[in-house]
Amino acid sequence: MKEETGYNIYEEKIINKNKxxxxxxxxxxxxxxxxxxxxxISKNKKQLEKMIEICHQFFNINDIKANVSKYELIKINNEKEDLIIEGEPIKKTNSEEGNRYLGIFFRHDNKREVYKKKIMSIINSACNIFNWKKLNEKQIIAVWNIVIMPRIEYQLAAIVLKKWECDKLMTRINMIIKKRAGLAKTTPNFIIYEKDILGVKHIYDLQMEMLCKNLLYQANGNNKLQKLFKIKMIQEQKNLWTSKCPGELETLSFRKNNWIISALKMLNNEKIKICNHEIKDYKENHRIQGGKIDLIELLEEKDFATSIQSRKLKNIMFLEDILEVDGITLLKWKHLCKEQGLNTKGKMPKWFKNIESQLIEDETGQVRRIKNEFIGRAQKENIHVNYFDGDEKQDKSSIITWNDEGEYPIFSIDKKRSQSKKYKRIGIHLILVGDHYDLNNSPRLKECQGCYRNISKKKGNNECLI
Structure with missing residues (x-):
């Protein structure tokens, strides 16, 4: 079937941020x-109808009868349009209990409770039988491990349960086994889970095994599975706005509609990672290049999630992104915004203040040189310099700076094109305020009242043109 009729998933992977x-x-x-x-699967009703038409043409050619009354429909983000096939509307649409496919009930909103209720119903049905059947604890455990657990494992393909949820699901079967084994209710649960004692399989342990197996299968499966896995990882990388691989991070949170990321979170809780970067990976094709120190290494855990939107908006991912050209001086927040061509209004975010206090060597903040431990680790790879071209149209009142040999930088407010053949443009000369020049901080400037550089014909108007 033609791919243009299907559901397309598209993502841009950043290989090198600076380049x-x-x-x-x-x-x-x-x-x-x-x-x-x-x-x-289709992205809209029109394409779905086209796909159904192709299927029905195939059925007619091969003398196959399809029962339209058994068709089910899941609509996402569109609850108004009804689907009518051969004059018969599809009645079972976005079912409350979920639409069943291969034994798993899927809902249009991917509600977790549907999957949890299904697992709970499997456990309750088994426990109801165990309660009235004359079985000893060993027989119950054998049925639980061999028959019930595989059914639960199958349902876990659609949901990632948290530790406390698994413990809660195990409560009823724990009580039944303790009662049949003649154990007190207060007996610690680890006794019945211990392999050398009773050996009851825990849902959480089963889930951990399954997650490791399924994630590795998806990451190394066929072409479509691999690509889908890669897209999900890239999306999470962008959501967190980090250069690191989501498989190596521990600061992940559960995602409602992302089974892969929720699975990684559960594995991280048990100190299991699918990516190992302790050994140098020369390819590192799943990390974003462009800097040596990722900002999340410097951020506190409380600032990590709250700063994502701000860092993403300012296109800040590495320490190098907030340093001056020299690689040892921290930019001021407003200068950083100006460099990115963004609005400088508003307060400095809290996460940037915390970064400042962590990086700047001078506690007073007067000198913005970073601490020695960070110098050398950071590397300013791309230095963006806008060279002044006198023939180009300049923004109104833009500040132009250049260096004369043996002197401090010269600053000027660009005003107009010169009529003289000797000069291309004319601007107002700006000088540094005060006698002391602090090269570690951005300078304070004022208009020059007149100096040897003044080319103005009106020398007495307290305006210095250069």
Whole structure:
């Protein structure tokens, strides 16, 4: 079936932030099928109707009858338009209990409670049988481990349960086994989970095994699975705005509609990581290049999540992004905004203040030189210099600076084009305030009242033109 009729997932992978190197990842999914269960996936109603028409043409050619009354529909972000096939409307649309596919119930809003209720119903059904059947604890444990747990494992393909949720689900079966084994209710649960004692399988342990297996399968599976896994990882990398691989981070949070990231979070809780960067990875093709120190290494945990939007808006990912050209001087917040061409209004964010207090050697903040431990680790790879061109049209009142040999930088407010053949443009001369020049901080400037550089014909008007 043509890929243009399917659901397209598109993402841009940042390879090198400073060099603006990117890689386009795109995947189209239009159909999944297993035996007689077929699912058509499309981004809108028109494309879905086209796909159904192609299927029905195939059915007619091969003398196959499809029961339209059994069709089910899941609509996401569109609850108004009804789907009518061969004059018959699809009735089972966005079912409250979920639409069943291969034994798993999917909801349009991906509500977790649906999957939890299904697992709970499996456990309750088993426990109800255990309660009235004359079985000893060993028989119950055998049925639980061999029959019930595989059914639960299958449902876990659609949800990642937290530790406390797994403990809660195990409560009823724990009580039944303790009662049949003649153990007190207060008996610690680890006794029945211990392999050498009773050996009851815990849902959480089962989930950990399954997550490791499934994540590795997705990361190393067929082309579409690999690409989908890669896209999800890149999306999370951008959501966190970090150069690091999400597989190596511990500061991940659960994602409602992202099974892969939620799975990584659970593995991280158990100190299990799918990416190992203790050994130098020369390719590092899943990390963003462009700097040596990622800002999240310097941010406190409380500032990490709250600063994401601010860092992303300012395009700040590395320590090098907030340093001056010399690589040892920290930019002021307003200068940083100015460098990015953004509005300088508003307060300095709290996360940047914390970075300042952590990096700047001078506690008074007068000298913005960073501490020695960070010098050398940071490397300013790309220095963006806008060279002044007298023939180009300049912004109104833009400040131009240049160096004369043996002197401090010269500053000027660009005013107009010169009529003289000797000069291209004329501007107002600016001089540094005070006798002491602090090269570690941005200078304070004032208009010069007149000096040897003045080219104005009117020498007595207290205006110095250069």
């Amino acid at each position: 603006e190197e990117k890689e386009i990842l795109e995947i189209s999914i239009n159909i999944t099928a297993f035996m007689d269960d077929t699912t058509l």
